[in-house]
Amino acid sequence: MEPHHQICVLLMPYLLVQAINSTLKAFLPHHLSIYVVVPIVFAGKRAKAPEFVFLAHGVDIMSAMHVPFIFRSLSSLPFATNIILFPMWPFTLLVVLIMWAISKPFLLSFCHLRGKLLQSWIVPRLGFMYFLPFAKDGINNQIEEAILMADKIGVKVLSLAALNKNEALNGGGKLFVTKHPDLKVRVVHGNTLTAAVILNEISQDVKEVFLTGATSKLGRAIALYLARRQIRVLEASPENQSLLVQVTKIQAAKHCKTWILGKWTTPREQRWAPAGTHFHQFVVPPVFEFRTDCTYSKLAAMKLPDDVQGLGVCEYTMERGVVHACHAGGIVHLLEGWTHHEVGAIDVDQLDLVWEAARRHGFKPV
Numbered sequence: 001m002e003p004h005h006q007i008c009v010l011l012m013p014y015l016l017v018q019a020i021n022s023t024l025k026a027f028l029p030h031h032l033s034i035y036v037v038v039p040i041v042f043a044g045k046r047a048k049a050p051e052f053v054f055l056a057h058g059v060d061i062m063s064a065m066h067v068p069f070i071f072r073s074l075s076s077l078p079f080a081t082n083i084i085l086f087p088m089w090p091f092t093l094l095v096v097l098i099m100w101a102i103s104k105p106f107l108l109s110f111c112h113l114r115g116k117l118l119q120s121w122i123v124p125r126l127g128f129m130y131f132l133p134f135a136k137d138g139i140n141n142q143i144e145e146a147i148l149m150a151d152k153i154g155v156k157v158l159s160l161a162a163l164n165k166n167e168a169l170n171g172g173g174k175l176f177v178t179k180h181p182d183l184k185v186r187v188v189h190g191n192t193l194t195a196a197v198i199l200n201e202i203s204q205d206v207k208e209v210f211l212t213g214a215t216s217k218l219g220r221a222i223a224l225y226l227a228r229r230q231i232r233v234l235e236a237s238p239e240n241q242s243l244l245v246q247v248t249k250i251q252a253a254k255h256c257k258t259w260i261l262g263k264w265t266t267p268r269e270q271r272w273a274p275a276g277t278h279f280h281q282f283v284v285p286p287v288f289e290f291r292t293d294c295t296y297s298k299l300a301a302m303k304l305p306d307d308v309q310g311l312g313v314c315e316y317t318m319e320r321g322v323v324h325a326c327h328a329g330g331i332v333h334l335l336e337g338w339t340h341h342e343v344g345a346i347d348v349d350q351l352d353l354v355w356e357a358a359r360r361h362g363f364k365p366v
Helices: 003-027 034-043 083-102 127-131 133-153 174-179 191-201 217-228 325-336 348-360
Strands: 052-057 106-113 116-123 157-160 186-188 208-211 232-234 258-261 278-281 301-303 322-324
Touching (some): 052 133, 052 325, 116 133, 133 157, 186 325, 191 217, 191 301, 191 348, 208 217, 217 232, 217 348, 322 325
Parallel strands (some): 052 157
């Protein structure tokens, strides 16, 4: 493909979106983004609003091309670095920078489950941007705009993905529900189910675990839950449980064969794990699987119920039909008809309840 054709392929969907939005702006109450405008244009009438939205973001330049309006065939497979993507990297970078400057959240994919329309929207930001101090307000504004739009069109549950619910960014979504106390849409981070998935991966006969990232929302909930099960937790935040043992060096876990990683762990640090260790993890991005004599879990995920329909794309590196646990947690929130916001700290008392609800609705661990 010629370079100028590659540019057209990348820019065409985005420019089409902007053209449609600009044309209809005068006829709509507010500037609606693509996830509302497209159904109005092509269906000839106002389409049914989604009942659930998963608000995600880009990861990096390469994975930004893993979308159905660029490579439909590749997006139907789990993301992996593909040689055909390298020539398009510079052009994708250009598009990403343009979108950073002027784009709004947009529709990525959709499916149906038990008569309910489920959509995934994307905040036009990549992972590294969330660690730029000057980008914080802009990202929160994008998330807030998506939440308010979802509220306006009648979405029942909006689930925040990955860094969109970062504690330092917006307190796990608490910022938005505090600022807008009259929201009808329920905002959830889905981390309750994420924690439950990780906990249910751990063998029943485990007596001791080593935990990194113990002060995070997930780490705290996991540590407290394990302590309740009389499991000794190393490097947990010192709450008030005698079984939570704070350690200052990773070497303290050299005899522990169950590691739960909540922050990046280098290959050098992984060397302290004894042979046969299993690494569970909730760190983004996942750690390098450096140890050939150990085993690694993937990021917490669940398989969607068998009756899901219209699923044409894969969620990042997941198999088709498999979603991150926080995504599944938001769907469970919808199916259960829960009316509370799930933001801020994880309620440890809800872990078993959410897990049982997910299993009852047909979600399966992977």
